[in-house]
Amino acid sequence: MSTSEKQLTEEQAREVQRQLDFYVQGVREIIPTEELENKLVKSIVEGKPLKIKLGLDPSAPDVHLGHTVVLNKIRQFQENGHTIQLIIGDFTGKIGDPTGKSVARTQLTDEEVRQNAKTYFEQFGKVIDMEKVELHYNSKWLSPLQFEEVINLAGKVTVARLLERDDFEERMAFRKPISLHEFFYPVMQGYDSVILESDIELGGTDQHFNVLMGRHFQERFKKEPQVAMLMPLLEGIDGVEKMSKSKKNYIGIDESPNEMYGKAMSIPDELLIKYFELITNLSPTEVETIKNKVQSGELHPRDAKMLLGKTIVEMYHGREAAEQAEQHFVSVFQQGKTPEVIxxxxxxxxxxxxxxxxxxxxxxxxxxxxxxxxxxxxxxxxxxxxxxxxxxxxxxxxxxxxxxxxxxxxxxxx
Amino acid sequence: MSTSEKQLTEEQAREVQRQLDFYVQGVREIIPTEELENKLVKSIVEGKPLKIKLGLDPSAPDVHLGHTVVLNKIRQFQENGHTIQLIIGDFTGKIGDPTGKSVARTQLTDEEVRQNAKTYFEQFGKVIDMEKVELHYNSKWLSPLQFEEVINLAGKVTVARLLERDDFEERMAFRKPISLHEFFYPVMQGYDSVILESDIELGGTDQHFNVLMGRHFQERFKKEPQVAMLMPLLEGIDGVEKMSKSKKNYIGIDESPNEMYGKAMSIPDELLIKYFELITNLSPTEVETIKNKVQSGELHPRDAKMLLGKTIVEMYHGREAAEQAEQHFVSVFQQGKTPEVIxxxxxxxxxxxxxxxxxxxxxxxxxxxxxxxxxxxxxxxxxxxxxxxxxxxxxxxxxxxxxxxxxxxxxxxx
CATH class of the missing domain: 3.10.290.10 (RNA-binding S4 domain)
Known part of the structure; x- marks a missing residue:
């Protein structure tokens, strides 16, 4: 958008750069980076907020800090005045798995979908301003589609392209069945972006394929394609596996201040900066400073971890609770009771x-x-x-x- | 169906065998043969006609004798009192090709579909009794399907199974694109059999995959699966390629008696018996007799061909026209006028x-x-x-x- 760039005042150019510095922090992949900048320039010049899409699976509403990696990024966009589009994939949830094989894809009732969405929102409210969020249920546009329209949609993507998705590719290679309907989950996710005219879609790196489907379908429907922003998956406090409820290596968004703080203290040193980057609200500059101090030895990793714990507790329980959690930790583990007498x-x-x-x-x-x-x-x-x-x-x-x-x-x- | 078999009177058993002898004549493949017999036994014992399905592509209504291979088989079932289900694939015709790539799959209007269907019926009327045919347009049940039902349908077949279709397999191998919507043509054809509860589906050997889809979907919908009866593709009068309008090697169902007769005379000797079997209404015994006589030298191939020409002309233009065509041929080509003086x-x-x-x-x-x-x-x-x-x-x-x-x-x- 060279025309837009020309119109940029110096102040606007600084604003573009300031926002970009936030957005790129901690991101694993931006596809394509130059389009993100172009969209941002256009948004600032025209005074029109960008539409930032995040899709949610209505079947698993338990939120832990692993989920906040994406939410924190969402928050950054929100704080800069952009529009957040939260999409509850209720159509997918409601149709369940027609083969009856998948346990994960059990059919949800309308009531369950609503209930799960509510659970999401209550927890999301701790990270982003839910008052300012656009909320969408994709059954609204998917449910009324008739066969002819489905065919039209299906005509815009090839089988080979769909088979490139890692799990499909692997299942084909190992001769494990893929039901034809499974191809429609990425197709639906892509079509959501067409309907919502999203500018940017956020997701974990495991959503790489699905998020790019949005770009693909927008192009096929002659819309401006969205930018994919893929966040790394956060390792759990064991430092080994992806943070997840089932692995018991998570920090829940609802846990008590002392539990949160204690768990933050238990992460391996190697994860320290990644946690700061991905699940705290510190600015890129602040994180950089901590990183440099730890590397130079000026800041002991234990003390950095204490700062991490305190920051996280403050985010979810407020400043007072954060200070109390710190004192609790210090009294139990640091004030001589642990290291000296044991x-x-x-x-x-x-x-x-x-x-x-x-x-x-x-x-x-x-x-x-x-x-x-x-x-x-x-x-x-x-x-x-x-x-x-x-x-x-x-x-x-x-x-x-x-x-x-x-x-x-x-x-x-x- | 051993119970049904026990109930068979001697007369019924003879009737089963008599019908079977007709049905198997000239067929390339019956899947599975024993089910055909079981269905026939049950039909005769219970006095309930079988439902015989034939699907038609509404985009190419020109009928030549190549098409009558299947129609003649249909006629045999009809003459024995079974119910013929003709299905105009108008849904497919109406949706066209959403990729816009295929010239063959241009979108047809309702009026064109009706017009093409009419052309079919006028010509089919020369082989089968159109008064006794059940006529179906598959848009009736396909058009109202909503996305959720499409997903449910798609959940009953795997991608690997669909990729087994020869042309898909080949295109995958050569990295030629297959659009996702193309997977739905066999799915639709299969679903037609579910809706119509067909007992037998007829088709050319090129329909092998699609006809078996009917069996597959009926099973998945807990219906009695249909039997596939696949007819060989008839070579054109050049004896080389499949009979087709575009190859100009066809005998049109509307051609004049002399043209039909002359073209029948021009087929290579090797095709003689195949033509008798597949596109005449002679009984299996009559065809067998001709075959034996030709093999023993008792009947000259030229005379056998004259019988073929006369039989075909009689089928489409009546006895008198057949005799005139024979005389015409004899007077021009045989009574010395051609071979001697030229x-x-x-x-x-x-x-x-x-x-x-x-x-x-x-x-x-x-x-x-x-x-x-x-x-x-x-x-x-x-x-x-x-x-x-x-x-x-x-x-x-x-x-x-x-x-x-x-x-x-x-x-x-x-």
Whole structure:
């Protein structure tokens, strides 16, 4: 849009750059980057907000900080006055899985869809301003489509293109069945962008294919194609797998200040900056500063993690709760109670050990049954994380702290 | 259906066998054969006619004897009291090709569909009793389908299964695009059988995949699956390619008795029995007798062909016309007028020659304009076939006979 660029005042040019600096932070992929800038220039020159699309699966409304990676990006656009289009994929949810094979795709009633949407919104409200959000249910435009229109839609994409989607490609290669209707999920998602004339669609990198379908269909329907902004998937606090409810490596958006803070403290050092970038509301400059200080040794990773914990708790529970959570952590783990008085155990056996055996061998508890009871009474923590399952196997690492009740500690030396 | 079989009287068993003998004649494939017999047994025991489905493409209503291969089979079922379901695929015709790429799949108006259907019926009436036919337009049940129902339909077939269709497989292999909507043509054809609860679907061998889709979808909709009966594709009178209008190797269902007879005489000997089997109304026993006589030398192939010509003309123009056509042929080609008196020309030039040049070079006519006029007045025949186009290029072969008017002949010697 060279014409638009020419019209830019110096102030406008600075504003474009200021917004861009925010938007590109932490993003894995922008397709294509130059179009993002062009759209932004046009928006600022014409004073017209961009339409930022985010699609939601109505079947899994539990929100954890992994989801806020995208929400935080949404918030940045919102704070700059752009329009957020939240789309509840209720049509997909309502049709379920006609093959009856997928457990995940069970058919949802209207009531369930509404209920799940409500759960989303309550939780989203902690990150973005739900008052200013455009809300859409895609059944509104998908449900009335008749066969002829479906054919018309299907005529705008090739089978080969659809088979490029990683999971389809893999299933074809391994001769696992793909039902024809499954091809329609990306098609629908793409068509949503046509109807809503979205400028930008956000998603995790796992949505790469589906988000590009929006671009594809907009082009085929002679609309200006949207820009795809793909956010990295956030590893859970274990530092290994993608954050997810089922892996129990998540920080829930509804968790108490102390739990949030404690979990933030337990992430591996390597994830520190990524967490700052992706799930806090710090500016790119602030994050850069923290990063530099940690790298130079000026800031101890533990102290950086404390800042992370405090920032996150403040985002979801306010400043006061954040300070209390910090004090709680300090009183339990830092004010001498943990590092100074605790006994060190030189561990010589297998570093993979069941939590029950660990407690007994460390002499923290006298018997396996006592150990089991204590876990059931929620009295055992490992590195600050409460153990909730008596069957857990712990992988010991140097410096790992095991805590029973309020006062008994042991530190592992490998 | 062992229970049904037990109930069969001796007379019924004979009737089953009598009908079967007709039905299997000339068929390339029955899938599966035992189900055809079971359905027949049940129909005869319960006195309930079978539903025999034939789908028609509304975009190409010109009927030639190639089409009557299937129609003759339909007629056999009709003569035994079964119900014929003719389906005009008007939904497909009306939606056209959404990619806009296919010339063949141009969108038809309602009026064109009706007009083409009318053309079909007028011509079909020469083979089957159109009064007793059930007529269906598939837009009736396809057009009102909504997206949700389309998804439900699409959920009952896999992508891999659809890609097994020869032309899809080939296009995938050669990386030629297949639009997603194309997958719906076999799906629709299959769904037609679900709606009509067809017992048997007839088609050419090129319909193998599509007809089996009917079986597939009936099973998925918990209906009794239809039997597929696939007829061979009839070679044209050139003996090489499938009979088709565009190859000019066809005998049209509307052609004059003399043209039909003459064209029947021109088929290669190898096709003789196939033509008898597939496009005449002779019984399996009669065809068998002819076959044996030709093989033993008792019947000269030329005489067998004359019988073929006479039979075909009788089917479409009645007995009298058939006898006249035979006499005409005999008087022109056999009673000495052709073979004895005609001049032989030793041809030394290019054997590919325009008919105009040929007529002038053979000295049959004096100038190109005279030649053109004679063709326009329908006065020129090559090997008994009237030349209707002044632009035709003839491929000369040894013994080829060129005729102008009633008396002028020339025979080519290469």
């Amino acid at each position: 006994q060190e155990y030189e561990w010589e056996g297998n570093p993979e050990v069941s939590v029950i055996d660990l407690l007994v061998q460390l002499d923290l508890l006298k018997s396996k049954s006592e150990a089991r009871r204590m876990i059931e009474n929620r009295g055992v923590k490992v590195d600050g994380n409460r153990i909730e399952d008596t069957g857990v196997v712990i992988t010991l690492s140097n410096g790992l702290i095991v805590q029973v009740g309020k006062r008994k500690f042991a530190k592992i030396k490998l | 001049q032989e020309y030793e041809w030394e030039g290019n054997p590919e020659v325009s008919v105009i040049d040929l007529l002038v070079q053979l000295d049959l006519l004096k100038s190109k304009s005279e030649a053109r006029r004679m063709i326009e007045n329908r006065g020129v025949k090559v090997d008994g076939n009237r030349i209707e186009d002044t632009g035709v290029v003839i491929t000369l072969s040894n013994g080829l006979i060129v005729q102008v008017g009633k008396r002028k002949f020339a025979k080519i010697k290469l």
